[in-house]
Amino acid sequence: MSIRVAKTGNEAVAEGMRQINPDVVAAYPITPQTEIVQIFSSFVANGKVDTEFVTVESEHSAMSATVGASSAGARAMTATSANGLALMWEIVYIAASMRLPIVMPVVNRALSGPINIHCDHSDTMGARDAGWVQIFSENAQEAYDNLLQAVRIAEDKNVLLPVMVTMDGFIISHAMEVMHLLEDEKVRKWVGEYVPENPLLDVDNPVTVGPLDLYDWNMEHKRQQAEAMIQAKPVILEVAKDYAKLSGREYGLFEEYMLDDAEIAIVVLGSTAGTAKEVVKALRADGVKAGLLKVRVFRPFPAREIAAALGGKKAIAVMDRSDSFNAVSGPVFAEVRSAMYGVENAPKIVDYIYGIGGRDVTMDHIKSVYDDLAKIVKTGQVERALTYLGIRE
Amino acid sequence: MSVPKDAGWKDVPKAGRILEPGCAAKYETGGWRTYRPVHVPENCINCLLCWVYCPDMSIQVENGRFKGIDYRYCKGCGVCAQVCPGKRGNKALMMLLDEEAQGAEGDTK
Numbered sequence: 001m002s003i004r005v006a007k008t009g010n011e012a013v014a015e016g017m018r019q020i021n022p023d024v025v026a027a028y029p030i031t032p033q034t035e036i037v038q039i040f041s042s043f044v045a046n047g048k049v050d051t052e053f054v055t056v057e058s059e060h061s062a063m064s065a066t067v068g069a070s071s072a073g074a075r076a077m078t079a080t081s082a083n084g085l086a087l088m089w090e091i092v093y094i095a096a097s098m099r100l101p102i103v104m105p106v107v108n109r110a111l112s113g114p115i116n117i118h119c120d121h122s123d124t125m126g127a128r129d130a131g132w133v134q135i136f137s138e139n140a141q142e143a144y145d146n147l148l149q150a151v152r153i154a155e156d157k158n159v160l161l162p163v164m165v166t167m168d169g170f171i172i173s174h175a176m177e178v179m180h181l182l183e184d185e186k187v188r189k190w191v192g193e194y195v196p197e198n199p200l201l202d203v204d205n206p207v208t209v210g211p212l213d214l215y216d217w218n219m220e221h222k223r224q225q226a227e228a229m230i231q232a233k234p235v236i237l238e239v240a241k242d243y244a245k246l247s248g249r250e251y252g253l254f255e256e257y258m259l260d261d262a263e264i265a266i267v268v269l270g271s272t273a274g275t276a277k278e279v280v281k282a283l284r285a286d287g288v289k290a291g292l293l294k295v296r297v298f299r300p301f302p303a304r305e306i307a308a309a310l311g312g313k314k315a316i317a318v319m320d321r322s323d324s325f326n327a328v329s330g331p332v333f334a335e336v337r338s339a340m341y342g343v344e345n346a347p348k349i350v351d352y353i354y355g356i357g358g359r360d361v362t363m364d365h366i367k368s369v370y371d372d373l374a375k376i377v378k379t380g381q382v383e384r385a386l387t388y389l390g391i392r393e
Numbered sequence: 394m395s396v397p398k399d400a401g402w403k404d405v406p407k408a409g410r411i412l413e414p415g416c417a418a419k420y421e422t423g424g425w426r427t428y429r430p431v432h433v434p435e436n437c438i439n440c441l442l443c444w445v446y447c448p449d450m451s452i453q454v455e456n457g458r459f460k461g462i463d464y465r466y467c468k469g470c471g472v473c474a475q476v477c478p479g480k481r482g483n484k485a486l487m488m489l490l491d492e493e494a495q496g497a498e499g500d501t502k
């Protein structure tokens with residue numbers, strides 16, 4: 001039976017890491033790091049895990065050491081947030097292109113400046129083209145569940161890509177909620193033993209990793225990387241199915257909430273989905289056909305599946321918790337609208353940039369979005385394609 | 394591992410990994426050379442500093458004595474000629490323009 005506990009998101013993820021018992025965790029244990037590695041380091045100190053904990057001098061080094069450990073053949077993890085992720089940048093790309101199945105929880109927080117430490121998605125969204133699988137979580141339970149699944153996804157022979165598991169800074173990472181942990185033994189068995197593909201420490205089969213790769217073959221290796229991301233989609237679904245057997249909790253590429261017969265819907269990632277579901281419930285009680293699509297997997301982006309789920313709706317609002325500063329839209333909108341191109345009877349689609357720098361997003365805000373959608377359906381007119389939700393004009 | 398000429402992206406090892414050890418021997422880098430070291434035996438004291446310093450393995454040694462230069466890999470960096478003490482101020486390695494030095498003494502390949 002699973003264990004009912006009250007945990008913050010940070011604690012839940014640290015517990016998950018303890019149960020995974022990775023060979024190596026490298027981390028820079030000071031802000032912009034999170035409590036995750038701090039809690040995990042106490043597990044190391046108390047002998048609860050066998051992990052080699054490498055304290056490094058920066059996040060750039062944290063990812064570098066993780067890449068080194070993973071290349072050697074270790075199951076290697078780290079965790080980060082915001083500017084820490086930004087400092088890792090160079091090596092974040094290298095981890096993916098070296099096809100290392102590193103799992104990294106990322107606590108979503110704003111990239112400074114002006115200096116801000118609160119929740120938005122600008123850190124992870126900035127890394128969306130780095131070649132990592134990206135999985136978003138609505139609450140601590142999902143962050144924990146996604147973390148365990150991430151190990152199996154990353155290490156699948158058809159994938160071999162690093163995976164970021166995200167949770168909203170403070171809203172999930174620091175808020176305590178009731179959730180269910182699985183038993184240690186169950187998790188260890190389910191996650192299984194890691195069998196690396198070409199480990200450097202296999203001295204009987206010496207290999208060179210990360211060599212110079214110029215115009216003669218680099219494009220082919222990038223094509224392989226793209227293929228791994230394509231292959232990740234069915235793997236994510238298979239792993240989710242198997243995880244449901246273990247935990248009783250079901251996951252897909254995205255979650256549909258009262259979407260089936262909805263006429264208006266919003267597309268949202270992370271903790272705001274929880275707030276929005278309450279709004280949908282209230283609207284439904286008033287007879288409004290409102291629905292919601294919560295994107296769980298942002299990379300690989302489930303374009304075809306989302307297009308199928310949203311086709312036939314009348315109006316859609318995409319919620320972006322970061323800006324692309326491209327003068328058109330946020331990143332999620334760009335993906336969703338692109339997915340809808342050419343779909344018959346495509347709904348009208350508008351974008352809302354919200355919750356930047358931890359700006360609170362209330363049920364009233366979300367309600368106003370649905371009201372806008374209802375107006376678009378009624379008039380057939382889109383007044384504003386992009387709205388900064390709750391901005392002081 | 395040599396990659397067949399008609400190989401595609403599905404055929405090559407992931408991430409550019411090289412799965413065969415020591416395969417640098419197959420890549421003859423001597424073609425990069427502009428200048429080549431040429432050996433002058435009468436000035437050589439067989440100190441083998443050239444062998445120690447050569448960043449490749451182009452200086453060949455036999456029975457503790459200078460034997461020759463493997464031009465298949467010599468990139469003409471000139472380090473050997475720089476460190477060569479020679480005899481009485483006369484170096485035992487000279488850097489000559491490659492095309493002018495073909496067939497000069499000490500040319501083992």
Ligand code: SF4
Nearest residue numbers: 447467468470471473
């Ligand atoms: S020129 Fe450079 S590469 Fe060639 S033998 Fe001398 S040291 Fe070696």
Ligand code: SF4
Nearest residue numbers: 437438440441443477
């Ligand atoms: S460094 Fe000069 S003197 Fe010494 S072995 Fe080489 S060629 Fe001869």
